Amino acid sequence: MCCSPLSNGGSIHFISRSQLDSLSLSLSLSLSLSLCGLDMAMATAAQASSSAAASTYSPSTSLSRSLGSSSRVFLTSFPSRRSPNLTLCAPAHATSVSHRASEPLIDVPALKAKTLLETDPFRLWQRYLDWVYQHKDLGLYVDVSRIGFSDEFVAEMEGKFQKAFSDMAELEGGAISNPDEKRMVGHYWLRKAELAPTVFLKKQIEETLERISEFAGAVVDGKIKPPPCPAGRFTQVLSIGIGGSALGPQFVAEALAPDNPPLKIRFIDNTDPAGIDHQIAQLGPELSSTLVIVISKSGGTPETRNGLLEVQKAFRERGLDFAKQGVAITQENSLLDNTARIEGWLARFPMFDWVGGRTSEMSAVGLFPAALQGIDIKEMLAGAAVMDEATRVASIKENPAALLALCWYWASDGVGSKDMVVLPYKDSLLLFSRYLQQLVMESLGKEFDLAGNIVSQGLSVYGNKGSTDQHAYIQQLREGVPNFFATFIEVLRDRPPGHDWELEPGVTCGDYLFGMLQGTRSALYANKRESITVTIEEVTPRSVGAMIALYERAVGLYASLININAYHQPGVEAGKKAAAEVLALQKRILAVLNDASCKDPVEALTLDQIAERCHTTDQIEMIYKIITHMASNDRVIIAEGVCGSPKSMKVFTGECNVEELYD
């Protein structure tokens, strides 16, 4: 009796030696709003905290309304601690914190030993004022008031932070900050080339940026054209890459690409054949006007290589010359670089040894695709450079990245005991949490610290966007396991100026989004769930560049606090190695089955027999899975047996072709 999925082996293909070779995959290659306006918004937020109501926001009117007639608002300007240029506007009573001092504090079970969360609205407001970080030029704000760290904790952390600041200074100065791989860590130089430790590197950065801008400009202007095609110019970009060679470009495309970009971008970021087919099918006849960018720092990542081979096949099938439409972004002399050079691809841009994949968004990896979509890459770099400056400040309170690292340490007990839920309230920032997932988790998720101790550290990141997630999992966040802290990403500007309208009197669609964010923040806090809020005025190349730089630095600082190497990824290698072993075993199974099936009569083998002949009796489960997978995909294998009983399975190949197999 035949049993699905093992029963469909009737269609038998024989595979050639070269096909078998390809199975090994070379895995071893391996405020236009004024500041006062903002703070009025924040005052509204503070009020929303106490009422837990999703109020609407209108700077000039709703504040006094929401505070009620007995709470008249006095706009009192006083200097901010942060910068003498900044002024905050606050309700006059906000500076008085003595009343209601008898309010009970919330007990947070997970942190019982160390904290009580403040509940008094006036004290909370004061805490907000004491801790809010504002960067006037970037229009960026970090509010850590809803994280319950105490002054004592901050004082205790001071020494660790001073070390972290000096570690970062050394890193920026060109130290080998990735000792395992004996590499410098230089993503900061990408946005300020003069910081690079040698003239050679400085020149390399500047020249690459120049080449990227010129080449992308020429593609956009139609000066660089695809071979004759109906459109007469490139209309689409297909980016092939994975991990750090995809997540940044994907995030930036979603965040910043205009509605009608000069070139539209698509991504292949996996070795899922159906996913690849889908992207190629979606391109349809526009494949002939598609610029294919293959991005891989190592130049040997299997998923990326497979994506390239699949796309090249599609080009061949349509009679197109891939080389005339291909661009490689990779390290000099990598396999990909050599392939692109030998095949004469349209262009090659370098990835630098001293830039890690997950911090490569401001290198050619992120800049080239962004420029093709008409995104202002110089502004992205400028935003990042300004943030870099701000996060070099060696004072916890004056440094937004240090504030984030402080909160992460506090909230997760410095051991990753809580997850970080990232909730951007803006559709265009949907992929920020996914981007951060790699940046944070690949950097901080380490078994050993720098001294070789087993620490099994990390910080789990997940999230999509608000308010969408409120209708998915915020229920659990509010009432379920308190194993997380939240990071709200707030964008003040709802729509471009002049496009807003009130869908009900005095209320816009964006007011709802704002209310949802503030309401969720309050509701979580009221139930002892801590949160950070990062606010930007608008989603622009500048603010996106700044946000990327902010989190890159926070990760670097946090890594120093917990004494781990944030710039290697030894754990990923284990999975890659295991995948290579599976594919090698598949080859052996095929060889064994082929031998048996070439006998006359054909010898059908049990799983035990296959395992024995492969000399891997301990791999019988994997052998079963490999056979199931191949038989499910109309490959050479036929498996017969009793449904649900792998032991009864008899396997053979449908054709005998020893020569082809061993060619």
Ligand SMILES: O=P(O)(O)OC[C@H]1O[C@](O)(CO)[C@@H](O)[C@@H]1O
């Ligand atoms: O750019 P590459 O070399 O193809 O690597 C892609 C990704 O794979 C990883 O090495 C993990 O496997 C990431 O660190 C990296 O961003």
